[in-house]
Each structure stands twice: as C-alpha cells, then as structure tokens.
Amino acid sequence: MAGLSPSERDLDLAVACLQGNREALAVFEREHLDAVGAFVAHIDRTPAFADEVRQTLRVALLAPGRDGHEPGIAAYRGRGTLGGFVRVAAVRAALNLKRQARRTSAREDATRATAATVVALSPELACAREQYRDAFGEALRAAVSELSARDRTLLRLYHAEGVALEALGALYRVHLSTVSRWLTCARERIAETTLRRLSDELRLAPSDAESVAAMVMSQLDISLVRLLGDSNRVG
Known part of the structure; x- marks a missing residue:
C-alpha cells in the first residue's frame, strides 16, 4: 500500500x-x-x-x-x-446496546409487576399453584437441567446469591447488558420448557393452560431462588 x-x-x-x-x-x-x-x-x-x-x-x-x-x-x-x-x-x-439494555430492564420490571398483580388478584392462579405444585417443581427442575453450565451458573449467582449484574459482567469480561441478555434468554427458555412439560404431562385444556402459564411466570423467579440455592439439586 x-x-x-x-x-x-x-x-x-x-x-x-x-x-x-x-x-x-x-x-x-x-x-x-x-x-x-x-x-x-x-x-x-x-x-x-x-x-x-x-x-x-x-x-x-x-x-x-x-x-x-x-x-x-x-x-x-x-x-x-x-x-x-x-x-x-x-x-x-x-x-x-444501551437501548437493548434499557428495554430488557424495563421488560423484566414489567414482568415482575404483572406477576405480582396476578398473584395478588387471581384466585384461579392460587388454585393452579396448589393443584400443580409438585408437577411444576419437577418440570422446572428438568428445564433448568437442560440449560448450559454457564446459564445455570449465571442464574444461581444472580438469583440465589444476589450477585449484581456489574459483578457478573466483570466475572465473564462482558458488559452488563450482555449478562442481562443472557439471563433474560435463560429465564425465557426455562419458562417455555416448564410450561411445555406441564402441558404435555398433565394434558391441560386451553383454559387450564392459560392459568398454568400465568402461574409459571409469577412463580419463576422465586422458584429459581429456592431451586438454585442448592446447586447440588441442579444437574
């Protein structure tokens, strides 16, 4: 040149x-x-x-x-x-990247707020939670076990151990928006897999499937905290 x-x-x-x-x-x-x-x-x-x-x-x-x-x-x-x-x-x-991070954060906040409202206001959801408690636990455990080792570790650190996004970004040498995206994708996969397993196992009618889907979303974060708190329970 x-x-x-x-x-x-x-x-x-x-x-x-x-x-x-x-x-x-x-x-x-x-x-x-x-x-x-x-x-x-x-x-x-x-x-x-x-x-x-x-x-x-x-x-x-x-x-x-x-x-x-x-x-x-x-x-x-x-x-x-x-x-x-x-x-x-x-x-x-x-x-x-900044816009994506803001949208992800806003979507997560809205999901949590919606789930909290559903839990507080829906007797049907409370009934579904009791009726399918054991099946939900098994389906959730199986869904988490299908994740990659990285995603399981991220979920455990974030949900069960309370590690901040910034610290996770430093650990994996990526920006916090990337960590946030990884966590969101992992939770979405867990929710989809859990719902699919429940629907297949229980052969739910469409009306019941709607209540169970709401139950899955409302219980996902708190159930992950309980499940991932004991890392030996997740394969």
Missing part, C-alpha cells in the same frame, strides 16, 4: 478485509477497532462495554450476514476516512 493516498489506502484496506485477507484484518483491528473505546467513551467508559462494541463491530463489519448480504465494511466506498466510518458504526452500535 506504499505510495497510496490516505483515502486510497483506506479503500484498499477495506477491500482486503472484505476478501478475508489476514494481514489486512490484523491492520484493521490494530488501527481501527483498538480505537473503539475512545469512540464510545462519551456513552460508556468501561472497558467491558468497549469490548462488547468492538465484538459487535467485528460481526457487523467483517462477517457475512445470515441472509447472504456482504459484511458491513462493503458499504465503505472511500468517501471520507475509514476511521470516520468505523467511528460512526461504533457510536451507532453503542447506542443500540
């Missing part, structure tokens, strides 16, 4: 990265992705957040899309600097 103007060099580097050239990818990492922390410092200064944005950009800019689309770096046409292109992409990715 010697003798090229800065814009020509940037374009050649982008094309080489698009072609999967290892040397070019190393240069891109060193000259552009290493600067991501500075690009997003006004949004979040933590190293873990910068690492998450950096990984997001690796996927968005350098990996082919699932739908067959070219990697995002193909959009760079040499107008302006490649550094400026990466900066814009980094800020956009950082803002998206």
